[in-house]
Amino acid sequence: MEETSDTPDDELDRAFLALADPVRRAIVARLSRGSATVNELADPFPISKQAVSKHIQVLEQAGLVTRTRDAQRRPVHLAPERLEALTAWIDRYRLVRESQYRSLDALLGSTGPGAPPHHHAPPPDKEHPS
Amino acid sequence: MEETSDTPDDELDRAFLALADPVRRAIVARLSRGSATVNELADPFPISKQAVSKHIQVLEQAGLVTRTRDAQRRPVHLAPERLEALTAWIDRYRLVRESQYRSLDALLGSTGPGAPPHHHAPPPDKEHPS
DNA sequence: GCCTTGTTCAACCAGAAGGTTGACAACACC
DNA sequence: GGTGTTGTCAACCTTCTGGTTGAACAAGGC
Numbered sequence: 199m200e201e202t203s204d205t206p207d208d209e210l211d212r213a214f215l216a217l218a219d220p221v222r223r224a225i226v227a228r229l230s231r232g233s234a235t236v237n238e239l240a241d242p243f244p245i246s247k248q249a250v251s252k253h254i255q256v257l258e259q260a261g262l263v264t265r266t267r268d269a270q271r272r273p274v275h276l277a278p279e280r281l282e283a284l285t286a287w288i289d290r291y292r293l294v295r296e297s298q299y300r301s302l303d304a305l306l307g308s309t310g311p312g313a314p315p316h317h318h319a320p321p322p323d324k325e326h327p328s
Numbered sequence: 329m330e331e332t333s334d335t336p337d338d339e340l341d342r343a344f345l346a347l348a349d350p351v352r353r354a355i356v357a358r359l360s361r362g363s364a365t366v367n368e369l370a371d372p373f374p375i376s377k378q379a380v381s382k383h384i385q386v387l388e389q390a391g392l393v394t395r396t397r398d399a400q401r402r403p404v405h406l407a408p409e410r411l412e413a414l415t416a417w418i419d420r421y422r423l424v425r426e427s428q429y430r431s432l433d434a435l436l437g438s439t440g441p442g443a444p445p446h447h448h449a450p451p452p453d454k455e456h457p458s
Numbered sequence: 459g460c461c462t463t464g465t466t467c468a469a470c471c472a473g474a475a476g477g478t479t480g481a482c483a484a485c486a487c488c
Numbered sequence: 489g490g491t492g493t494t495g496t497c498a499a500c501c502t503t504c505t506g507g508t509t510g511a512a513c514a515a516g517g518c
Contacts, residue, residue, distance in 0.1 A: 207350050215348035219476085220337045223344075223417075230421035236495060249477055251496060256475090270485040270494050281422045285415045287353075291360035292411045349506085366465060379507055381466060386505095400464050400515040 205283045209261060213280055216260035221245070222253050229263060229276040236272060335413045339391060343410055346390035351375070352383050359393060359406040366402060 216222050225239055240250035254274055257263045261280040265272050346352050355369055370380035384404055387393045391410040395402050 207353075210353065211348055211350060214344050214353075215475095217418075218341055218345035218348050220341060221476095223337075223340065226421050230423070237493090245476085246478065247495070248479085248497090252476075255496095270483095272495065276421070278422050281418050285418050285422070288347075288411050288415050288418075291356055291406070292408050292415070293360075345505095351506090367463090375506085376508065377464090378466075378509085382506075385466095402465065 205287065209280075209283070210287060212256075212260040213262060213284055216257050216262055217284075219253065219256075221250070222257055225250075225253060225257065225274075226262060226276065226281075229274060233273045233275040236274070239274065335417065339410075339413070340417060342386075342390035343392060343414055346387050346392055347414075349383070349386075351380070352387055355380075355383060355387065355404075356392060356406060356411075359404060363403045363405040366404065369404065 217226070221243055224242070228234060228239065236247065236251055236254060239254065240247045243250060254263065254265075257274075258265060262277055264275050264277050266275070347356070351373060354372075358364060358369060366377060366381055366384060369384065370377040373380060384393065384395075387404075388395060392407055394405050394407050396405070
């Protein structure tokens with residue numbers, strides 16, 4: 199069981215943070231139907247183009263979109279691999295594995311922030327998620 | 329506007345935002361192996377318990393964890409449904425249809441200044457493709 | 459009743475996020 | 489060459505976030 203097999207913490211940070219904004223999610227949704235330019239992306243939103251440009255930069259730094267150059271236009275394309283990395287992360291924890299692991303790990307030992315936790319062996323409480 | 333059927337924007341906001349922090353992701357990872365109390369969760373992190381308590385509140389408001397009461401303890405449990413809602417959202421956009429992708433060139437070529445004619449004929453989905 | 463454990467509340471602070479406006483670079487068109 | 493479109497950069501403002509410390513509340517144990 200490897201955590202973060204190919205996705206560093208920073209990248210997960212940026213990717214989740216990028217999707218934590220409705221404007222950026224709408225941009226992703228729109229890009230999934232085809233690439234678009236900044237103006238096209240900015241059009242449906244009541245905010246300035248500069249703000250949308252910033253959103254796109256956030257998405258780009260998160261690895262969720264890429265950009266090419268076509269004259270003065272900078273078309274934006276969705277980069278689905280990063281989205282798959284997110285589902286990969288989530289899928290590791292969607293399934294709550296209970297009984298057998300609980301005895302091993304109720305506490306933890308060696309984890310700093312940013313590193314996935316390991317296990318220890320202290321007094322587990324017996325609450326199960328309904 | 330039929331957002332209420334699936335996952336409202338606010339909930340997605342909170343859920344993605346909650347996962348955009350390495351401490352909170354580590355808490356989720358930890359909880360996937362079994363429920364834990366605030367003290368247990370706070371132990372591996374170099375931050376105060378109050379800070380961890382805040383993180384847990386963020387996760388709770390995001391619907392990612394639930395809490396019960398056990399004497400003076402407040403054990404925290406993972407709530408996998410919300411995680412599945414996130415993968416459900418992502419899965420809508422992971423798949424980029426190639427035909428539209430290819431039509432990028434046509435789009436770029438035809439979208440003139442003044443930008444009136446968007447000629448995307450095959451829009452199978454709107455905001456939420458199933 | 460009092461003390462200990464577990465958790466939260468309140469006030470506060472530094473830094474980042476998201477928005478604005480204005481100016482400017484790059485390129486196309488006339 | 490001048491004009492206009494596309495997009496970004498810079499400065500600025502406001503709000504939110506993540507952290508701190510210190511005190512307070514809740515439930516058992518003595």
